[in-house]
Structures are given as structure tokens and as C-alpha cells.
Amino acid sequence: MGGLIAAAGWAPPAMDWHALAPEVILAAGICVLILVDVVLLERGKAFASAISGLVLLAAVVPLLTLAVSDDTSRSLFGGAYVVDRSALLLKALFIISGYVTVLLSTNYVAEGEYWESEYYTLLLSSVLGMSVISSSRDLIGIFIAFELLSIPSYMIAAWRKRDTRSQEAGFKYFLMGVFATSVLLYGMSLLYGASGSTLLSKIGETVESGRATPAVGLAILFVLIGFGFKISAVPFHSWAPDTYEGAPTPVTAFLSVASKSAGFVAILNFVFYCFIQNSSATDVVVPVVFVLSALSMTVGNLIALKQDNVVRMLAYSGIGQAGFILAPLVVAHDRLSDALPSIVVYLVIYSAMNLGAFGVVIAAARKTRSAEISSMNGMLQWAPGLTVLMSVFMASLIGIPPIGGWYAKFSVWRSLLQGATGWSYALAVLIAINTAIAAAYYLRVTKAMWFEEANDGDVTPVDVPPSLRLALAITVVATLLFGIVPSLLTDAAAVPLALGH
Amino acid sequence: MNTFLHDWGLAVITFLPLVGAAVMMAIPRAEEQLQKIVALVASTAALAVGIWILAEFDYDRAGSMQFEINRRWIEIIHSRFSMGVDGIALPLLILTVAIIPLCVIYSWNHIPSPGNAKAFLILILILETGVIGSFVAHDLILFFVFFEIVLLPMYFLIGVWGGEQRQYAAIKFFLYTLFGSALMIVAFLALFWLSGANSFDMTELHNAARVPGALSNTAQVLIFGGMFVGFAIKVPMFPFHTWLPDAHTQAPTVGSVILAALLLKLGTYGFVRIAIGIMPSYASHKWAPVLVVLSTIGIIYGALGCLAQTDMKRLIAFSSVAHMGFTMLGISTLTDFGINAAIFGMVAHGLITGMLFFVAGSMKERYHTLELKRLGGLLVSAPKMGWILGFCSMASLGLPGLAGFWGEFPAILAAYNPAEGLSKALFRTCMVIAAIGTVFAAGYLLWMFQRTSFGTPKDEFADDPHITDVSRPEWIAWTPLLISIVLFGFLPGLMFDVTNPAVKIVAAAAGIGG
Amino acid sequence: MWFLTHPWLIPALPTLGFVVILLLGKRLLGPARAHWIAISLVAVAFVLALGTAGAWISHSDHDTPVTSEVAGYAHVDPKCSQVAASVAAEGEEAIAPVATAHTSEAGHGEAEGEAAEGGESMSQPVVRCASWWSNGDSQFNIGTMLDGQSVLMLVVVTLVSLLVHIYSSEYVKGDRRYTHFYAFLQLFTASMLFFVLAENTLQMIVGWELVGLCSFALIGHWWEEKPNSDAALKAFITNRVGDVGLLVGTIILFFSAGGTWNVIDINTRANTGRISHTALLVASCCLIAAVMSKSGQFVLHTWLPDAMAGPTPVSALIHAATMVVAGIYMVARLYPVFFHGLSIGGSSINLLAVVGAVTGLFGSLLAFVQKDIKKVLAYSTVSQLGFMVTALGVGAWTAALFHLFTHAFFKACLFLGAGSLSHAAGHSFNMVDDMGGLRKKMPTTFWTYVIATGALAGIFPLAGFWSKDEILAGTGGANDGVGTYYFALIMLLLAAFCTAAYMTRTIWYVFYNGEFKGDTHGHGDPHENGPRIAVPLVILATLGAVAGFANLPKKMLGIEMPESLALRFEHLVEPVGAFFPGHGVGFTHAEFNNLLAIGSLLVALAGVGIVYAFYWKGALRPLHGLAERNGMARLGKRILENKYYLDWLYTDVIVGFIKKPLAAATYWFNQNVIDGVVNGVGKTAVASAHIVYDQIDQGVVDGVVNGTATFATETGGGLSKTQSGRLQQYAVLFFAAAAVMAGVLVLAVK
């Protein structure tokens, strides 16, 4: 065997198991889940959520050890796979989002007669994909990880199998996703063709050496579109509201947070490790990002004004937020040290508050069986705790200090204004306007909860199971903490500064 | 203890109410009495710390920041947890910690419909934290954070416990203010970079903005403009005032009181401390004419607005537009004289209009309407309340010997001689118009007083047993305010002496070459 | 000297009374015992005021006349006054006049020489102050300024107030707000005293406004009836209009005098040409607006008759001693400002004189057509205030104050008398329909009333004669004055004629005119009131009769007055020094003019006589038979018939014209045009308020905001239609967007 290997010139790649530990744990967890299901059959269902929760928590452990280890930047496979602190932060974001999603799902899935252990398997797979994508610095790695995080999510979106809405949600998501994948792939192929390498850093160098050809421009555009779909940037957003509304709500939470963040991470990888290094690529990235960002925030927020369903409203709000998160990319070339942290910070805070909001929606729906805004009427009377939590999350989404969202928006704004280009100023103004528009519909929710009378005077309290409570606690603590002491987050997010750009 | 308070007093006073709110959250809703006691204790504790600060404050150094706190906060954006109190902030700080306990006391039996004392009081306490924090913050970002904290509790106070149009009013309030803050924060950021201070500390920004060539003239004017919109909405100045009558009219009594007494002051305080205090004189001088014209329009406009009202509370609300116009008139002169007057005006307006809203609220509770057409003969039905209303009207129209006069008259006086470099003709014209505004003030306030208090009660209320005279919680809540109105009316020096040293620094900043 | 440095006690006492009465309240004090506190405090204040007056007299009559300009500031605390401070430091230099155009007529040196030559002793005002507050670099003091003028007012105010207090204890007995009434009476007195003692203009504003407040509270004392509260509002708001002038005027003075509020400073600087003429002119015009409202001058006087809605003692107080004279007092206080600002010296017309003269005449015309006795008196006050303002306007400073002094007594007497009548006669003031024939029933009231009327009409030797004559002389129309104000003289003479006439008419209606026509509501026949009403009447009538002797001319009808009697008032009250216009700027005193005195007396008598003939003619008819029987009587009758002829002439032609078309027109003008303008301004304000509010505020300003919101929502709604739910449309959007973006990009990148 060894001889054969030697003859073929194949050398076993140096493996840094420590760096790969989170992924290994996740993969092992997936196997365990399948095994439990296979061995215990029906009885295993009860453990599925616990196991997946534990697996996710276990995966956090190596993240911590990696974070405190001396070698903060580990590069594997010739730079195709990098574990640095920003990657760790993002992995942590994904894994914890995954954990919160598990908490949100526990009762939902158990009580809804779904396929439980398979659900968690797919969820974990998706989280694994996200974890991988945050380290991948190579076209193929990114592509495969992207597919791994997408394909299971298509399926869990349709998980409420007999519900035609859920089916529709899943199918729309799937088809649009595949379109996006195809465009992404086409773009990647051109990128590879133009540079001759699949490594982002090499691509960056090669593209830099020559001038940007139309094909490169096209490639960059197609790549951005491919991921733009994932982050539901307008005009590639159309799946999002429908899917969010139709999918099981915990899945929606997962899609709107983890999956969207993964899209951003992919874009960040491309922009920061590849395009950013040369100005001609930037010439392509900036206008494209500008258009996507401006359209997303405006269209998303405007349509959200008209929504009566909380989930659908959150979908559009997510589209609008995506516009905000994208915005700093227009100054990425000159202001890398501000743009990147501000996006990462936004992602983290956005995840916390959005998951929290969905958590409240799920909790409230336990009583109302509905996600209409009007179903939340008078919630102050029947669920004061949830009302306060929801208000915190809504306030955070609006961006009111000192609740997390303000700092997210603030940091984006700050980098835009610091960039001091026409593009960035325009976006800063748009964000200001959109913040006000957005406030209107977020307020509608608080209005229903606080100001209206309970429907039919029904003020029986809602029963919130412990897992949901835990999820809400995690998200609200994170939301508040990041708002009051943003330095907790900024210190971690600022690390990419040290990466030598 | 003393050392601790010297080091952390401002943080303590800021967060004490929040601690109270947290405690209250842990107490079940049914324990209403306990809730009230906790709220009262928390706010009184803050008042006690406030009094301690008042006692320990070094009045000889009233121009400089005292009780300073300066700790690490958000390193990456160079923002620090920096607080301090000087002669400008001190009166407002004390006003805040004094008003809130009174509001809590007033609420003792007056939790407006739909009840829920717990939520109501918690929101008030959160509000208090926000207001105190804004007055003591010495870092722009910290200021901004506190400035915004105020938003939500007020929104809920209006929206849940307000009148019929409460939802509209609440949202209007919210969106207006939010819009203003958006521009304000942009201005802060722009100032941060363009000045090159690399810090959000007010003093450092002040110094950095004055380095020759640091800020171009255009940049100065634009940055000031951003701040202007943010603060002008809060003040509110014409034409950004339309949220105010709605918010005031719809807010529950305590909400109106806090809104009038404290929240509006955030705007004017911002003008003094930040817009004028930090920005170089070029910007202030460019904007001062705008300020003076808008504030003068506000004075007349607010008065006319009052005259057109049929609802007592709305009338009082509109009068705020006019009164804050006087305050802004003082500020726009960019002189120490005018700004002192403005600060006095802020406190006086807080006391007086706060009282007016208290009375209006109590009347609403008794009459269930504030339609001027239906009111009348308050002096017959509830003579004490009627006289209190008359007293407050007199104070509000700027009668000498009561606090209102010392905010109004010196402001008008200051407008005669604005800071060097400002158009005397313009300011003097505005001064005369503002002086005419005082006639209107007398007109609408007395008209209101006549319609509500004189004459005999209308038939529908003639023998209404609900119309009782001032109750005990009302007395407790009102007496300190009434006494303060007289006290400051007779001894204006109590406040002017405190604010003067600090204001001189601000005025010097706004002066040519300052 | 103690009295001179501690006059603050005088306003402090009634203030104390106000606080005490208010705090003790009805419950502790009992329903009708507030007056004891009030009366005793005012009495003490009066005694103190008398003491102060005594001290001032001895202070002014010091043995060695002080002639140095510097000495004038000897008792001015340098803390209070910048001028005093610099005088103390630099001596004469600090107050040397600046030679400017408007003082060119009489040069600097000449003035000096004259002053020294005349050997006139300088007034030495006593100014004490304490720091009140400071703002920026400006210091604000509170203090007292004692000179002849303020001493005079102290005495007048406390005296009238005391009498009114006593009178009220009977008059408003049993009123539902008795306690209240006294509390505000106290505050009213205190405010006026505070105003009078003001050391600086800011303090004056405070006192001025407080007086306004009290008048509001007292006029609206019976606020249950809407007309009363309307009147109170009208009074306050009209005063506020004038206050604008006061505020602006004092502010201008503050700055142009170099940042000082001090009256002495302002006066000295105005007098020595250190304030520009423009500033003085503008300031004095602004201040005139204040005078017009406060002192009920024409155009802004309409509140005054309405203010009769208040209890009568209040009217007496307002019209005699407090409130309305505040305007006169203020002008007198800041006289150099007006003197130089309006160039009173050597001129023949100025705003102040015109306002005063017009008011004097118009007021008296208006008094003709009133049925309400208090309104007659109110218009009379308007007219008399016009006299005072004219006096100030023509430069007859002393005359103005002298008239203020005498007028206070007889007008108070008249008002209290009117109150006494109404108190006895069923609480009506309608003299035409509800009174009549009271001469016998109320003799004390009758006599005091007649004396006061005589004084008002200017009948020799009652007080009004002296003071009015001084004013007429002061116009310089008939002899040497500060200027030559012919028009003022003519107007005032006409006014004097009317005054005598309408007052006589009042007497006819009230005391004669057949039998009592009113209804006492079951209190039996009208009868004289008790001593608490009668005694003040007697005191006031006495003073009204003799007060004129305070300023006897030096020489009258060839008789030299002894030095100790002549011009005592002028000597004690009129300031001399750099803080007051002196001879140097053409300020002189008109001498007593025999011709004018007799002329004016004749005018007054003519007024009385004509009215007498007109009204009493019905009483003459029973004498017809007598005339048939008696030759003397026949002669008398013929004379009377001749008089009749004249009567006809006067009645139908002159009086008729005056009474009907002119006065009615004036009244119509007053009620419709002026009131109309005032009401119209109010209505316009309200109407424009509605326009502003409904259209602009709710429409435009709010509309823009709401419109934007609606627009955004609707756009959102439109956009959300693109979200059709159809997968393939999404796909089209997806690929089309990709293609278009790609196309644009490729073309752009090349």
C-alpha cells in the first residue's frame, strides 16, 4: 500500500486534528444520531434532540481551546482550509445558532409528529457545512460546504410533509437554490479559468496581475449572485418570504440566521481573501454590492410595511437587514479593518436578535397557533415576559441603544462614513432612511402586543417549555450584552485586522 | 462610602433606577403595593444620591467636570464609559431625580387604564436611567446610547396608557425621534473622523475640532446640521414639532410630565453641551440665525397653536413649543447670558409645564374630559386645584417672581445683544417678536384658565361627586414643584450661579476665535 | 437715616400679610377676620412710610446746601450703581456731559455756571441694594432707591391702601372670598411698593408685572360671572401688550447704558449724553407703549372701564394709588430718557404729550355718556392720567407728580364714595336708573363727594385746582415753559371743561334727580354707611381739599408766599443733579400764571354752570310762579331764560353736538373701532391660529410626514405584488436580473 502511494507521488496531507476537531465532532455526532436511530428505532427519537444539542455544545469546546491556543492561525491543505480567529468566531456563531435552533425545535418537532432524528441529522449536517465554509479558502471547498449547508436545509424546509405550504416552501427554496448554485458554479468556473487555481489567494493574485477581463467581471458577479441568493439580497430574494412563511418556524429561524450568515461568510471569504486585493476586482464588487445592498434594504423594508404575518414580516426584515450587512463591502477595499469587523459584528448580533424574535414567535404560536401579527394582540396581558422579550428584540432590530442592534447598525454606519466615498455616503443615507421605515413595521408588532386588547379577551397564559426558555435566555442575554458591552464582540471580531491586510 | 460615591456616584445614580426595575421584574405582578414601594425606593434612592451630589459638588469649580468616571467601554471605536457633571448638567440632573419620585408618588392611586402598575413603573424607572445618563454622559456614543434608551419606555407609556389616539401618537413620537437620532449619530461619526480626535470624549472632540484646518467650514456646517435635526426634533423646534402635541395629548399624565419636564430637555441640553459646546464657532455662527428664526417662529406659532385648541392638554402641549422657543432663543444668541437663561428656562419649564400636566391629568381623571367647552368652574368644584392651576398658568406665562420669568426674560434680553459676529438686526427683530410672544402666552394661558376655572361648573359636572379637591398623593407630588417654582422665582441666583461657570466655557467655545 | 436705608420693610410688611393670610387661610382665620392682619400691617407700613417721609424731609432740608454734582451720589451704594462707583473713583469727570447735538442748545459750561450760580442744592437719593443674581458677567441687584419721588409714592400708596383696607372691611363683609380678597389686596399693595422702591429697571418690571397679576386677581374677584373674568383677562392681556414695550425698552436701555439696570446709572448716562439719541428715542417709544397700557392711555385704555368689574375698593386702589399710576411713575423715574429721547425741551410736540393730551380730552368726553357711576369715574381717571402724561410730555415733571399726588386723594374719595352709594343703594352703580335723591339720605357721602368733585374739576382752592393749573402752565402755551405746547394747552382746557361738566352731571343724577329710584332689596331706605366707610371718605375728602397747598406757587396774584410754604413739593420731590434734566438742557419750571389760573378756573366753573343749568332746569320750573310774583325773580327768570337761550345753544348746538354725535361717535369709535381693533386683533389671532393649526400644522407639516409614511406603505404594497408566489416569475426575476447586471457589467468593464 505504502509503495503504491509512494509510486503515485501521493503524500498523506499533514493533518492538524485540533484544527479540524469541531468538524470531526459534528460529523461524529451525525453518525451517532444515525446509529441511535437505527439501533433504538422509535425509542431513539426521544434522545435525538438531546444528542444533537450535546454534539453542538461539544463542538464548542475545541473552538475554545483553539481560541486560547498559541497558534491562532492554522492553515491546512496548502491554504485551502484556514482556522483563524475570525473563522473560529464564525464557527461559534454557526454552532451556537445551531444549538439555539435545536432548542427551538425540540418541542416543536416532538409535538408535531415529524421525523425527528432525521431532522436533527440534517440540521447537524447543515451546521457542519457552515462550519466548514467558514474555514474554506478554496473554490471547491466553498462550493461543497455551501451545498452541504444548503441541501439539508431545502429538505427540512419541507419537513412538515403533509402541509402543502411547507412543501411549497421547500420546493421553491430548492429550485431557486439550484438556480443560484448553477449561476454560482458558472461564475466559479470562469474564475478558475481566468486564474488557473481554485485557491482564493492564488485567484486573487492572478487576477490582480492581469487587468480585469469581462469574464472575470462576470465571474465575480455570478459568484456574488450565487451567494446573494443565500443572503436573500434583492433581486434574488424572492424565495425567502415564501419559504420562511411555509417552513416550520424553527427551520425558518435557522434559515434566516445561520443559513444567511453562511452566505455572508462565503461572500466575505471571496471578497476579503480574493477580490479585495486588487482594485480592478473592487471596481466590480463595489457597484454590484451597492446595487444589491441598496435594493435589498429599500425593497425589503418597504414590502415589510405591508405584511400581516410576523414570520413573513421577519423575512422581509431579514432582506432589509441583509442590505445593511452588505453595505460595508463597498468600502472594503480601503477600509478593510473597519468593514470586515462591522459585518461580522452585525452578523453575530443579528443572529442573536433574530433567533430570539423567532423564539418568541414560536412560543406565542404554542397558544395562538398562528403567526399573524394580530394573533399577538394583548400579549402584555397573557405573556408579559414574552412581550418584553419580543420588545427587546424588535428594539434591537430597529437599532435602539443599548440593545445589541444599535451597535451593529452603528458599526456598519461607521465604516460606511469612514469609507467616505460616494457609494458609501449614499448607502449611509439609505440606511438612515430605511431604519426609520423599518422602525414602523417593527413597531407594529410591539404595538399589537402592548397596545391592543387580547383577542376575544383570552388571557390564558402561554406555556413555554424549558428548552424554549433556554433559547430565549441565550438570545436575549446575547442581544443585551452585545449592546451594552460591545467590546466583548468587537475584540473578537477585530482579529482579522491582525491578518496582515 | 464617600470615596466610592465620589468615584462611582454618577454611575450609581444612573443605574439605581434600573436596579429598581430589575427588582420589580422579579416581583409578581399581583404584589402591586410592593411594586410601588420598590419603585419609590429606587427613585428616592436616586434622589438621595442626587442630593449627595448636590452637597458634595464643588461650586467653585462648577465649570469643570466633577465626579468623573472614565472607564474602558468600546475600545474599537474609541468610545469610553465617561461621565461627569458640571454646572450645566447639575440642575438638570437634580430636576430629573426629583421629578421621577414625584411621578411615582402621583401614580400611587393614578395608574392609568389599563392598569398594570408593574410595567408602568418599570418603564418609568428605565426612562429615568436614560435621562440621567444623557445628562451625565461625557462621551458622545454613551450620550447617544442613553439618549435612545428613553425612546422605548416613552413609546410604551404613550401607547399603552395613553388616550384614544395613543397608537398614532406613540408611533409618531417614535419615528420622529428615531429619524433625528439617525442624523445625529451620523453627525457624531463625521465629527469623530473629520476632527481626528480619535475619541468620542466631548472635551477631546472640542479641542480637536479647534485645531486649525481640522474641520473645513462646510464640514462644520454639515455636522452641526446633523446635530441640529437630531436635537431640534427632541426640543422640539418648529417645524419638527408635530409629534409633540400628539404625544403630549395622548400620553398618560405622568408620561406628559416626564416628557415635558425631562425629555424635551435632552434636546436643548444637546444643543448646549454638544452642538454649541463642541463644534467650532464657525458652525455655531452659521446656524445661529437659523436657530433664532426657527425659535422665534416657534414662539409665535406655538402660541397661535394654543389659541386654536379646544383641548386643555393639547393646549398645554402646544405651549411647550412656544416655551422651548424661548429656550432656543437664548441658546441661539451664543452668549453666556442667553445660554444661562436657556438652562434656567429648561428647568423652569420642566417644573411649570410638568405641574400643568399634573393638574390637567388630575382634572381629566375627575372630569373624564379636557374639552375646554365642557369645563368651567374648577374654582368652585375644587378650589385648591383651581388655584394651583392659576398659579401654574401665571408661572407659565412668565410672571416675575416665579420661575418662568427667569427663563424667558433673560432669553429675550440676550437676543438684543447676540454674540459677536451675529446679525444684530435679525436678532433684535426676533427679540421684539419673541416679546410679543409673551402677550400671546398670557392670552392663551389665561384664556385656558378662564375657561376651565372661572365661572360655574357646567350642568353635567355641577354635582358630580367625583370632582374632589386635591388628594393627598397629589399634594405630596405637587408641593415640591410648587415650592421650587416660587423659590427659583425669588432666588434665580440659586441656579444661575451654578450654571454660569460652565456656560461661560460653552459660550467661549461658540465665540469668535473661541 | 434708618428710615432711608430700611424702606424695604414697607413692601415687606404687606408681603408678609399676603403669605400669612394665604397660609392661614379661611379655615384658621375664620371667614371674616383676615382684615385685622391686613389692616394692622398696612397701618404699620403707613407709619413707616410717614417716618421715611419725615426722614427724607430732614435729609433734603439739610442746613448746608450741597451743590457739588458729586455729592448727589453720596448716598448711592457704589455696589448698585456703576456711575456712583466711578464718581467715587473719578469725581466730576465721570458725570461730565458729553457734548452732543441734542444738548447743544445749552452748553456744558453754561449749565455748570447756572447750577453753581443758582446754588441749588443737589438731591441725594439713597440707594441700597443686595446682589440678587448674576448671569454671565451681568450682575442683577435688588434694592431700594429712595428719593422724593419714591417717598411721595410710599406715602400715597400706603395711605390710600390703608384707607381702602379699612373701607373694605365693611364693604366686602361677608364675601365668599373675603380672606382671598385681603390676601390679594396685601399683595397688590406690596407689589406697588416694591415697584415704587425699585432701584433698577428689572426690579421695576417685576413690580410692574406683579401689580398686573394682582389687578387680574382682584378685577376677576367675582369670577363666577363671565363678564368679570373677561374684564380681568382683558386687563391682564392689554397690560401684557404694553409689557412688550416695557421689556424691549428696558432691554434697549440696559444695553445702551452699558449693561446696567440701575435707574441712577441709566438716568445719568442719558442725561450726560452717553446714550445715543436713537437708542433713547426707540426706548422711550417702547416705554410709552407700556405707559399706554398700564396707565390707560388712549388706544390701550379700554381695559380700564371694564376693570370696574372688580370690587369698588379695588377700583379705588387701582385708580388712585396703584396700578395705573405705575406708568406715570415709570416715566417720571426714567425721565431723562424721555426728555432726551423725545427732545421735550424747546419743542412743541412729541409723542408723550400727544398721547396724554388726546387721552385727556377723549377720556373726558367719554365720561359724558356713561350711566354707570364707576364708568364715569373710570373715564375720568383715563382723562386725568392723560393730564399727567401730558405734563410729563411737556416737561412739567413736578406738575405731573403733583397731580398724581392730589388726584390720588380725590379720585380715591370719589371711588369709595361711589362704592358707598352703591353699598347703600342696592349694589347697583347705575346712577341714572337706580339712584337719585341721595343727598339727604347720605350726607357724609354727599359732601365728601362734592368736595372731591370740586377738586377734580379744579375749583379753587381745592387740590385739583393747584395741580391742574401747574400742568396747564407747564405746557408753556401761556407762559414760559420747557417748550411751547399750544395744542396740549387747548386740549387740556377743553378736557378740564368737560371734566367739570360730567362730574356735575354725576352729582345731579346721584344726589338730586328727584327721589331714590333704586331697589335696596329689602334693606329699607338707603342710609349712610357705617364709620368704616365714612371715615376714609372724610379723610380722603379732606386731603383732596388741602393737598394742593403742598406746592403753593411762590407768587400768586401779587402775593408772595413765605419760603417755607412755597414750592415745598417741588423742592422735596424733584431731583436735582446729573441724574435729572437740569437747566443745562432747557429744563425749567413754569411760573404760576395768574391769567391762566383764572382762565382755567373759569373754564371749570363754566362746565359746572352749564351742566347745572341743563340738569337742574327741571328743578327751576316750580319757581315759575315765584317769578310771576316777584320782580327780582322775574329778572332772575329773564336772566335764566337768557341762560335758557344759552342753554339751548349749548345743549342743542354745543353740548348736544358734543354729547350726541361727537361723544357718541367717540364712544362708538371706542367700542367699535378701538375695541373692535383690539377684539379684531384677538379674533384675527385666533382665526389665524386656526388657519395655522388646521391648515399648516395639521395639513402641511403633519401632512408631509404622514404623506411620506403613506407613500412608503403604498410603495411597499405595490412592491409586494411582485411577490406573486409563482416560482417561475421568481426565476425570471432571478435570471433576468443576473443577465442585466452581467450585461451592464461586461459593457462597463470592457
Place this chain on the structure above:
Amino acid sequence: MLINQFLLLAAILFCIGVYGVLVRRNGVLVLMSIELILNAVNINLVAFGTQHDISGQVFALFVIAVAAAEVGVGLAMVLLLYRTRRSINIDELDELKG
């Protein structure tokens, strides 16, 4: 051989695929059109691979694997739709909109 002839062929296939997904309403046919697009990408990758290193072909292999997975998932979903609706016309999926 020019590399462009392969690339253009791929582009044509890509666009035909795009046309396909836009007009086809039958779910299975849409999936087929997607295969056209994915294969176009593969042609690209392999064509570029001749110019550069082997990673183009590796990429193509991965794409084939992923495409298989996608088709599998897609068909499963089509079946799911068919179960409840008895139709796989994708334009009948319009319950969620707005």
C-alpha cells in the same frame, strides 16, 4: 482547437438550460433543464482544466456528485408534491405570496 469553442458550447447549453427552467412547468423537466446548466459548467471546468492544473477536473467530479445529490433531492420533492397534489406543475405552487 480553440478553448472558446468549448466555452461557447457551454454557454449555449447554459442559456438553453436557463430557457428551460423559465418555460417548463413540469417539475421533472425543470430538473432536466438544471442538468443542462450544470453540465455546461462542467464543460467549462474541464476545458479550463486543460490549460491549468488538474483541479478543474476535480471540481467537475465534485459537481457531478453534487448534481446527483440535487437531482435526488429534487425528485424526492417532486414526488412529495405529487403525493398531495397529484400534479407536479410548479406554477400551481402559489399558496405563499405577497
Place this chain on the structure above:
Amino acid sequence: MIAALLGADSFTGAVPTNIAFAIVAAMMIFAAIRVVTTRNVVHAALYLVLVLGGVGINFLLLQAEFVAITQFLVYVGAIVVLFLFGIMLTKAPLGVSDDLDNRKQRPIAAIVGLLMLAVLSFALIKTWTDQKVPFRLSAATNTTELSDSIFSTYLIPFEVVSVLLLAALIGAIVLARKD
């Protein structure tokens, strides 16, 4: 091996390969168009086989034997079968059906497709104007190189794709099964 069949050994002129390419390309385009236009579902599947086969031939032309073989195996062997199963299971109309297209979409789809094509061709022609495809002259395959690469540089994607397939499998089963 197949390159050798095409005479790659003595390959200097591009003529034969070009001819082959032209034929294959023409067939592919035709077949592809038929896939998206035919009114018979089964025909579409069969045309798809043609296109996929054509792609495989193109791989061969490009000397990527391993990929070509995989293409044949996976696509033609598996995926097309899957499609046919899909057609059967969904009881698609086996004959001609007008119901397969959304006719209203045709114009816009054509416009989008042509626009896309224009843009892509423009970009491609501008970029790779006349670059030639280099040819290995040896008959040796690069399969080893391929496997080396997969198991070293692309190890992680390889492992990930296995998880992906597993997940897809599990999910597809759950979704597709009756329950």
C-alpha cells in the same frame, strides 16, 4: 486511450477533432433545445441522454478520461434513470402533452436566455479570444494526478461531499416515502 483513438498521438492539426467537436456540438445543441421544447416528457429524458453523452464526448476531446467515464456512469447510468423513475412515479403524461410549458413565459424566457447568451459569449470571446487547447502528447492518463489531488488538497471537500450525499439520501428518503 480515446484520445489515441482520435489520433491524438500524431495530433498536429486540429481538423479531425474539430470536425468531431462540430458534430457533437451540433447534436448537443439540437438535443438540448429539444429537451426544453419537446412536448413529450420521455423524449425530453432521452434527449437529455444525448446532451449528457455529448458532454462526456467533449470531456474526452479535452482528454479528461476519468471525468468522462464518471459522466457516463453517473449521468447516463444513474441520473437519467432517476429522471425516468420520476416521470413514471409522477404519472407524467407519457405521450405528447401541451401542458409541459408555461406558454406565457416563453417570450420573456427567450429574451432572458438570448441576453444571457449574448453577454456570456461577448465576455468569453473577449477574454479567451484565440487561446488554444493544449494537448498532452503522451497517452498517459491523468487519473493518478486526479486521485492524488482529491486525497490531499481536496480531502476535506471529499469528506464533506460524503456527508452531503448521506444527508441527501436520508432526507430524500424521508421526503419521498409514504407515511
